[in-house]
Amino acid sequence: MIFYWTDTLFFILLLMLAASVIRTRSKEHLRRPWRKVARSKSAMVSLTVLIFYFGFAILDSIHFHPTESQAGEGSFKTEAISLLDWWANPLRQRTEKTYSAPFASYGFARETVIGEDGVSRRSYPRLLYGGAHLADPEHGKFLDILQTGFKGFRDGFFAWLVLAALLTLITSKSSNLQFVPYATEIVKGRTEIPWRAILITLLFLLLASFGLGELSLKYHVFGTDKVGEDVFFQSLKSIRTGLLIGTLTTFITLPLALALGILAGYFRGWVDDIIQYIYTTLNSIPGVLLIAASMLLMQAYMARHEDEFASLALRADFRLLFLCLILGLTSWTGLCRLLRAETLKLREMEYVQAARALGVHQSTILLRHIMPNVFHLVLISVALDFSSLVLAEAVLSYVNIGVDPTTESWGNMINSARLEMAREPVVWWSLSAAFVFMFALVLAANLFADAVRDAFDPRRAE
Amino acid sequence: MIQYLIRRILYAVPLLIGVNILTFVLFFVVNSPDDMARMHLGMKHVTVEAMTKWKHERGYDLPLFKNDQAEGIKQFTETIFYQKSVGLFLFRFGRADNGEDIGADISQRMWPSLAIAAPSLLVGLLVHISLALMLVFFRMTYLEFWGVALCVAMMSISSLFYIIGGQFVIGKLLQLTPISGYDLGWNALKFLVLPVIISVIAGIGSGVRWYRTLFLEEVEKDYVRTARAKGLSETYVLFTHVLKNAMIPILTGVVVVLPLLFIGSLITESFFSIPGLGSYTIDAINKQDFAIVRAMVFLGSALYILGLLLTDISYTLVDPRVRLN
Numbered sequence: 001m002i003f004y005w006t007d008t009l010f011f012i013l014l015l016m017l018a019a020s021v022i023r024t025r026s027k028e029h030l031r032r033p034w035r036k037v038a039r040s041k042s043a044m045v046s047l048t049v050l051i052f053y054f055g056f057a058i059l060d061s062i063h064f065h066p067t068e069s070q071a072g073e074g075s076f077k078t079e080a081i082s083l084l085d086w087w088a089n090p091l092r093q094r095t096e097k098t099y100s101a102p103f104a105s106y107g108f109a110r111e112t113v114i115g116e117d118g119v120s121r122r123s124y125p126r127l128l129y130g131g132a133h134l135a136d137p138e139h140g141k142f143l144d145i146l147q148t149g150f151k152g153f154r155d156g157f158f159a160w161l162v163l164a165a166l167l168t169l170i171t172s173k174s175s176n177l178q179f180v181p182y183a184t185e186i187v188k189g190r191t192e193i194p195w196r197a198i199l200i201t202l203l204f205l206l207l208a209s210f211g212l213g214e215l216s217l218k219y220h221v222f223g224t225d226k227v228g229e230d231v232f233f234q235s236l237k238s239i240r241t242g243l244l245i246g247t248l249t250t251f252i253t254l255p256l257a258l259a260l261g262i263l264a265g266y267f268r269g270w271v272d273d274i275i276q277y278i279y280t281t282l283n284s285i286p287g288v289l290l291i292a293a294s295m296l297l298m299q300a301y302m303a304r305h306e307d308e309f310a311s312l313a314l315r316a317d318f319r320l321l322f323l324c325l326i327l328g329l330t331s332w333t334g335l336c337r338l339l340r341a342e343t344l345k346l347r348e349m350e351y352v353q354a355a356r357a358l359g360v361h362q363s364t365i366l367l368r369h370i371m372p373n374v375f376h377l378v379l380i381s382v383a384l385d386f387s388s389l390v391l392a393e394a395v396l397s398y399v400n401i402g403v404d405p406t407t408e409s410w411g412n413m414i415n416s417a418r419l420e421m422a423r424e425p426v427v428w429w430s431l432s433a434a435f436v437f438m439f440a441l442v443l444a445a446n447l448f449a450d451a452v453r454d455a456f457d458p459r460r461a462e
Numbered sequence: 463m464i465q466y467l468i469r470r471i472l473y474a475v476p477l478l479i480g481v482n483i484l485t486f487v488l489f490f491v492v493n494s495p496d497d498m499a500r501m502h503l504g505m506k507h508v509t510v511e512a513m514t515k516w517k518h519e520r521g522y523d524l525p526l527f528k529n530d531q532a533e534g535i536k537q538f539t540e541t542i543f544y545q546k547s548v549g550l551f552l553f554r555f556g557r558a559d560n561g562e563d564i565g566a567d568i569s570q571r572m573w574p575s576l577a578i579a580a581p582s583l584l585v586g587l588l589v590h591i592s593l594a595l596m597l598v599f600f601r602m603t604y605l606e607f608w609g610v611a612l613c614v615a616m617m618s619i620s621s622l623f624y625i626i627g628g629q630f631v632i633g634k635l636l637q638l639t640p641i642s643g644y645d646l647g648w649n650a651l652k653f654l655v656l657p658v659i660i661s662v663i664a665g666i667g668s669g670v671r672w673y674r675t676l677f678l679e680e681v682e683k684d685y686v687r688t689a690r691a692k693g694l695s696e697t698y699v700l701f702t703h704v705l706k707n708a709m710i711p712i713l714t715g716v717v718v719v720l721p722l723l724f725i726g727s728l729i730t731e732s733f734f735s736i737p738g739l740g741s742y743t744i745d746a747i748n749k750q751d752f753a754i755v756r757a758m759v760f761l762g763s764a765l766y767i768l769g770l771l772l773t774d775i776s777y778t779l780v781d782p783r784v785r786l787n
Contacts, residue, residue: 286763
């Protein structure tokens with residue numbers, strides 16, 4: 001096992017998430033808003049999609065040094081691979097020479113091919129892997145795609161049946177109903193948590209992933225890119241990058257915003273002046289420019305300490321981490337301002353006044369009386385920021401101040417595919433794949449964030 | 463009023479000094495001039511002479527904060543901090559790495575930026591506010607539900623896709639406008655249409671949703687109910703009562719970005735190869751030209767602070783209840 005910096009932090013974050021879920025379950029007043037979220041269909045559907053994405057990100061965050069048989073041919077033994085790499089080994093290894101369209105069995109560009117009669121002519125070469133099992137791709141391909149896809153769908157459907165039965169069994173325990181009546185309740189959509197909507201989403205996700213998984217063993221379902229890498233595999237790998245950027249940023253934003261915001265609001269006076277000065281200064285620097293400046297500096301730093309970043313993977317990982325930190329530094333000010341305003345209001349409330357009059361220590365007042373009561377703001381802002389951070393990654397990578405060019409990310413995919421739009425015929429598949437994967441994630445995140453905001457914002461409570 | 467203005471302008475001074483010190487620390491302390499020289503002259507095989515020459519040409523061979531070799535006031539003026547920072551306050555930006563005057567470049571390049579950004583903002587405002595008013599007019603109907611759903615979907619698409627898609631469909635398939643480029647004078651018009659359309663469409667999702675929440679907050683207030691009870695038509699209420707009162711939060715968002723229009727948009731300008739300040743900054747980032755990036759950071763901050771000041775002034779103009787003191 002190897003832990004990169006981002007891996008470790010990601011797992012710490014997940015552990016903290018799990019801890020807070022367990023804590024929330026035991027406290028009724030914390031559970032109430034979440035129950036409202038759980039009743040919302042759009043929120044639960046999005047949550048299912050988000051969990052699906054997180055599953056891939058977790059698989060891709062467990063790195064280890066492969067043994068010779070796991071690594072396969074042509075890859076370096078010293079290179080650490082993730083569980084996802086190992087699982088999708090066939091996808092990772094089957095690289096063509098250059099571009100090929102989705103489901104193609106012939107190359108995208110004409111090449112000089114030497115025929116059986118020894119005469120060389122310009123024609124489209126057969127791909128090394130895409131549809132290589134077909135004797136006559138022109139006729140058999142469509143049927144083969146249908147058959148393979150159907151096989152995938154069938155497996156996916158069975159997997160779904162098992163999962164759905166398990167879920168029904170587990171959740172029926174907490175209701176007073178037996179398995180069968182509870183299942184009919186679900187089918188009729190009468191359960192409190194919209195299990196029917198969740199299960200339908202799950203069905204689509206499983207059908208799509210099993211279908212694509214089965215097909216991608218024989219074809220390049222989203223084509224290949226300029227250096228012949230499978231675009232579907234790239235999109236899967238990009239999930240981790242996108243999610244890390246959306247989540248690791250909280251390591252900077254939350255402590256800064258919470259500490260400074262509460263202190264400024266509670267102590268007022270010169271503390272407030274200094275903290276306001278800090279965040280107004282930071283806020284007045286245009287975000288992109290600050291990020292650009294910091295990334296330039298980081299490149300210079302890495303160039304100076306070349307020996308500390310021995311491998312390419314380490315460099316890329318450090319750059320990803322640094323990007324998260326910088327994005328955090330530029331985005332905590334908004335939350336800080338909100339928290340300051342809320343604390344200003346809270347410190348005049350009777351219970352805080354009472355605590356002060358009783359001589360409760362100031363740190364205790366801050367931690368026990370103020371902090372829990374501003375936490376809904378934190379939650380809402382984290383949820384709302386997530387999607388904009390995922391979108392920001394793509395833009396930053398385009399300006400060359402995003403993640404390392406060797407890291408798979410949707411931004412890098414868009415960036416490298418952009419120029420190919422001028423080609424004739426158009427190379428559209430890299431862009432489309434990045435679009436689909438990104439759109440699904442950001443849409444789910446947006447919908448979920450909306451539900452969280454509706455449930456936690458007291459102004460919106462009915 | 464004038465007293466308030468003076469106080470606000472004085473308050474901007476420490477902010478600008480803060481920005482200046484922050485960027486100075488970022489560019490010169492975290493990263494010494496030696497590092498910069500090495501980065502520009504190639505990483506590995508750099509002679510000391512070449513580095514000294516590079517630093518001397520750019521005035522980076524002085525001490526950072528205090529010059530012990532000089533005397534009197536020169537102890538502080540003959541330093542990198544004084545030479546490179548004080549000039550920024552007077553908008554003297556110095557020279558870029560290729561020897562060109564940054565200030566001249568900026569004053570020349572801000573007009574194309576403005577030519578893109580100003581119409582984008584105006585048309586965007588018009589379109590987004592009318593769409594939001596329409597959604598509010600049809601509230602509690604399916605039209606509103608699907609309108610909001612469409613907004614959320616449009617918000618979830620990266621701006622890069624809008625630009626690439628727009629260039630592909632309008633520029634390449636339909637061939638209505640040139641895909642990218644820029645020209646002087648009125649000839650620029652045909653190059654401006656596409657970027658403006660695309661930036662308006664890309665902003666619909668978040669813009670319409672934002673204005674809709676503003677209007678919805680107003681719509682539920684008492685004076686609106688009174689207006690309706692008096693028998694005024696819904697359109698009349700929306701356009702005269704609601705729109706007028708929602709103007710204050712709308713202004714906050716708009717006035718603050720007005721000065722920043724000069725800076726332009728990094729992404730749009732580089733996609734459409736418009737020779738504005740946005741593409742200037744991107745080029746500087748790619749060339750690793752620290753002087754330009756620092757000048758742009760300072761300029762951006764100064765304009766943002768100006769925007770905050772303008773916002774406060776505009777409050778008094780729109781809302782007579784607000785008094786500045």
